[in-house]
Amino acid sequence: MTAPNPLVEHLSRFAPASPYVDFDRAAWSRLSEQTPLPLTDADVQRLRGLGDPIDLAEVDAVYRPLSRLLNLYVRATAGLHRATSTFLGEDPPRTPYVIGVAGSVAVGKSTTARVLREMMARWPDTPNVELITTDGFLHPNAELARRGLMDRKGFPESYDRRALIRFLSKVKAGQAEVRAPVYSHVVYDIVPGEEQVVHRPDVLIVEGLNVLQPARPATSDGTTLAVSDFFDFSIYVDARTRNVRQWYVDRFLKLRRTAFSRPESYFRRYADLSDAEAVEKALSIWESINAPNLEENVLPTRGRATLVLTKGADHSVQRVRLRKL
Numbered sequence: 001m002t003a004p005n006p007l008v009e010h011l012s013r014f015a016p017a018s019p020y021v022d023f024d025r026a027a028w029s030r031l032s033e034q035t036p037l038p039l040t041d042a043d044v045q046r047l048r049g050l051g052d053p054i055d056l057a058e059v060d061a062v063y064r065p066l067s068r069l070l071n072l073y074v075r076a077t078a079g080l081h082r083a084t085s086t087f088l089g090e091d092p093p094r095t096p097y098v099i100g101v102a103g104s105v106a107v108g109k110s111t112t113a114r115v116l117r118e119m120m121a122r123w124p125d126t127p128n129v130e131l132i133t134t135d136g137f138l139h140p141n142a143e144l145a146r147r148g149l150m151d152r153k154g155f156p157e158s159y160d161r162r163a164l165i166r167f168l169s170k171v172k173a174g175q176a177e178v179r180a181p182v183y184s185h186v187v188y189d190i191v192p193g194e195e196q197v198v199h200r201p202d203v204l205i206v207e208g209l210n211v212l213q214p215a216r217p218a219t220s221d222g223t224t225l226a227v228s229d230f231f232d233f234s235i236y237v238d239a240r241t242r243n244v245r246q247w248y249v250d251r252f253l254k255l256r257r258t259a260f261s262r263p264e265s266y267f268r269r270y271a272d273l274s275d276a277e278a279v280e281k282a283l284s285i286w287e288s289i290n291a292p293n294l295e296e297n298v299l300p301t302r303g304r305a306t307l308v309l310t311k312g313a314d315h316s317v318q319r320v321r322l323r324k325l
């Protein structure tokens with residue numbers, strides 16, 4: 001028997017065991033030095049083409065190592081599938097590797113998911129990466145109104161959770177074409193007849209506020225699955241609430257000059273607000289809907305993520321926590 005290590009004993013007595021290994025920005029960024037696939041001109045063009053304000057140095061320092069880590073996990077998972085196939089004597093098609101991206105409204109989930117999609121597609125094993133957002137699975141406004149939920153968009157009960165679980169089951173089962181409804185932020189509703197079709201991708205990224213919610217108690221049909229049961233990996237994008245509130249207000253002001261001024265916009269009336277009125281409106285939506293949802297539903301799921309990215313006030317990632325247990 002080996003002698004107990006006094007340092008480990010000391011630490012386990014005084015430091016609560018964390019399931020995460022913690023990197024500050026510098027330590028995580030150093031990993032990019034050992035990551036193959038530096039950004040090429042073509043990559044830079046593609047990333048710029050996304051129209052996101054993300055800095056390319058940030059992509060290189062944070063997202064390049066992250067895509068490398070994910071590539072290693074994708075390969076390891078494929079190896080496990082091969083082991084199962086060998087054991088069963090079957091040769092089922094490879095199923096998509098599914099990554100969830102969670103976090104508050106306006107924390108930067110969409111930006112993270114889009115950058116990750118581009119970065120993962122550079123790896124030879126995963127050229128085909130698709131991205132869906134869970135807003136397509138919100139109940140249509142008519143149904144939300146019927147249920148008295150028009151002021152609860154983004155809360156867990158505002159989604160057709162069963163439809164989302166059906167969608168993910170089909171993707172995971174390797175179905176050739178799987179369809180998802182589409183939500184428009186301009187008309188503020190599900191668009192009738194519009195759909196996004198997912199064609200058996202190598203990787204599917206599922207982005208949404210509530211993707212890490214635990215399963216609800218069993219329903220009459222015995223469903224106890226959670227959306228996250230379909231994830232191979234999950235990322236929680238985190239930041240101080242006061243910074244996220246500021247980003248929400250900034251985005252609202254930007255949208256007022258762009259999307260809100262379109263004639264078909266549900267928020268057309270906001271386009272004519274003065275700056276001060278627009279800030280007041282944005283803050284009131286934040287305080288009445290998005291902040292309570294963050295506190296009550298989104299933040300409590302952070303500890304379920306495989307990886308937590310913590311952003312500073314300038315949007316740069318300052319801390320990365322990776323689940324090791």
Ligand SMILES: Nc1ncnc2c1ncn2[C@@H]1O[C@H](COP(=O)(O)OP(=O)(O)O)[C@@H](O)[C@H]1O
Nearest residue numbers: 053054104105106107108109110111247251315
């Ligand atoms: N890395 C970044 N650098 C600068 N601005 C960013 C970055 N990520 C997100 N933003 C800005 O923050 C706001 C929220 O980001 P977005 O990806 O739309 O959030 P979410 O999908 O979580 O609602 C947007 O205005 C976006 O342009």
Ligand SMILES: CC(C)(COP(=O)(O)O)[C@@H](O)C(=O)NCCC(=O)O
Nearest residue numbers: 105133134135153154207208209289
């Ligand atoms: C559409 C959203 C619920 C987010 O959807 P997600 O894709 O994260 O599921 C959110 O961005 C939103 O618009 N919240 C509603 C706040 C409001 O009623 O304005």
